[in-house]
Amino acid sequence: MRNRGGSWRIGLAVIFALGACSSQMDPNAPEPPPSGTTTSTTMGHSLSDLGSFVGPQSLMIIGTNASALIGAPVDGVLFFQDQPGEVAAAAASAHVAVCSVELDALVVPPARAADITASLAAARARCAQEDLTRMLAELGGLQTSATEVIVGANAAEIWHSTNGGINYFYGDDVLGMLHAARQMNVLACVVAPGDISIPMYPMGETPGVSLADALAGCGLPP
Numbered sequence: 001m002r003n004r005g006g007s008w009r010i011g012l013a014v015i016f017a018l019g020a021c022s023s024q025m026d027p028n029a030p031e032p033p034p035s036g037t038t039t040s041t042t043m044g045h046s047l048s049d050l051g052s053f054v055g056p057q058s059l060m061i062i063g064t065n066a067s068a069l070i071g072a073p074v075d076g077v078l079f080f081q082d083q084p085g086e087v088a089a090a091a092a093s094a095h096v097a098v099c100s101v102e103l104d105a106l107v108v109p110p111a112r113a114a115d116i117t118a119s120l121a122a123a124r125a126r127c128a129q130e131d132l133t134r135m136l137a138e139l140g141g142l143q144t145s146a147t148e149v150i151v152g153a154n155a156a157e158i159w160h161s162t163n164g165g166i167n168y169f170y171g172d173d174v175l176g177m178l179h180a181a182r183q184m185n186v187l188a189c190v191v192a193p194g195d196i197s198i199p200m201y202p203m204g205e206t207p208g209v210s211l212a213d214a215l216a217g218c219g220l221p222p
Helices: 047-053 084-093 113-129 133-142 175-185 211-218
Strands: 059-062 067-071 079-081 097-100 149-150 158-161 165-169 185-192
Touching: 047 084, 047 175, 059 084, 059 113, 084 097, 084 175, 084 185, 097 113, 097 175, 133 175, 149 175, 149 211, 158 175, 158 211, 165 175, 175 185, 185 211
Parallel strands: 059 097, 149 185
Antiparallel strands: 059 067, 067 079, 149 158, 158 165
């Protein structure tokens, strides 16, 4: 087992919707529609139709409550209510860049168009500011066909990794690892704002959700 991350102290990385998101997106990509001109005012578009809406500058913004495709060649903003992992998988299949703002939520219809547009613009700006280079490299080096990322308020852990152990990340790396997982379409289980249980020698396991319980609760293989 390896402990990794920007902070070695456990329990201080509580997540309060920090507003970070993925950085692997074109900084020259088009802005969301200007205030008042959001062209989609309904939720619930089908992911099965995603490919028909995708353009070269499309970007999928994933929030905790919903996801939004911006830069589509038709219907400027499309909203999806599927689970974040399902959206990330569909985006990967359609070759769409992903920006995760989890654990933040997006403003969605039927909210005012101006509020929706402001929310998407803020999410896009946060994505452009987050550097995920190291997290993408870390996850890429540990990834197998069965890799799973479990994210709690106190830490993130990678299971089924290339080194055969459980790899822990702390501090700012917690959300960074979640956002990297969404970009790379790696299975992720989010138990935050709860903690995950971490082995501490010689005290034993810290309070929190066990790896087995987290995977079972998320419907992921053990």
